[in-house]
Amino acid sequence: MSAVDKNDLSTAYPVATGVFGLSGRTALVTGAGGGVGAAVAEAYAAAGAAVLVTDIDKDAAATVSQRITARGGVAEPFALDVCDGDSARDAAAAAARLGNGTLNIVVNNAGVIAPAMFPKMDEARFRKVLDTHLMGSYHCSHAALDHLPDDGTGRIINVTSAAGLTGTIGQANYGAAKAAIIGLTKSLARELAKQSVTVNAVAPLAATAMTENIRSNEKLAAKTLARIPLARWAFPEEIAPTFVFLASDAAGYITGQILPVDGGTVI
Structure with a gap:
């Protein structure tokens, strides 16, 4: 990624116009204490949005929020357990306050x-992953309904994976x-x-803590890279612009779609 210095966020996230x-828009990003979530929060702020940076790790959320505000952006941290419906409702309300009610x-x-x-x-392991990914998406989307506008700027952007499109080995719960x-995503779209809210999903593949178990295993890493036509892992900063696009007016007529950003893994 020669054109972008991943340590210089001003080059990673040029302000979109x-x-x-x-x-003038407000975003709530879950799991934003690191990885793709942090990159998305920072990209949104660079594009002009006010961002509620949420994560179950309050300190991680605060670090990302501070990074945004230090560069002149608008952000606040929020400790959010997406498995808790009450916590999701509190987060949605906090995000709306950050956005003057929207x-x-x-x-x-x-x-x-x-x-x-x-x-x-075992069942506990299976439910843990479903509760976080699926029920977490349910809780936060449902909590946002009372705050989403009907003027065509409302967006729900979910995160899926190649595992959900093609299946995977050793992570049936995740798949x-x-x-x-x-x-x-398709049902909510x-x-x-009817409320002019679009709902889409991104299926990213990036070098994050979530993929560390694969990238640190020589055999698994080699097999994974062999399935990626571009033959490399993306930085989270390369994934984030897709989320900016889907949140923008440029994607106002796109809904119910699954967009892989994975170097061609799913073709």
């Missing part, structure tokens, strides 16, 4: 992994959760179109 700008963009990014081959996959999010 025109149909790609988010000035929450325009919800990004359901929070996730966990609990890998195991299926014979050793099931991500496949369910695809169904949730049909329902919320």
Whole structure:
């Protein structure tokens, strides 16, 4: 990624203008204490949005929020457990207050992994992943309904994965959760179109803590890279602009779609 210095966020996130700008809008990003979530929060702020940076790790959320405000952006941290409906409702309300009563963009990014081959996959491990990914997306999307506008700027952007599109080995819980999010995305897109709210999903593949178990295993890393036509992992900063696009006016006529940003892994 020679054109972008991942340590210099001013080059990673040039301020978007025109149909790609988010000035005057407010976003709630879950799992934004690191990885793709942090990159999305920072990209939204660079595009002009006020961002509620949420994570179950309050300190991580605060660090990202401080990074945004230090560069002149508008952000606040919020400790959010997406598995808790009350916590999700509090977060949606806090985001709306940040946006003078309106929450325009919800990004359901929070996730966990609990890998195991299926014979050793106990119910607790299976439910933990479904509760975070699927129920977390449900809680935060549902909580946002009272705050989303009907003026065409309302966006719900979910995060799925190639695992939800093609299946995976050793993470049936993760694959099931991500496949369910695809169904949730398409169903909400049909329902919320009446309120001019678009609902889409991104299926990213990036070098983050979520993929560390693969990238640190020489055999798994080699197999994964062999399936990526571009033959490399993306930085989270390369994934974030897709979320800016889907949140912007440029994507106002796109809904119910699943967009892989994975170097061509799913073609």
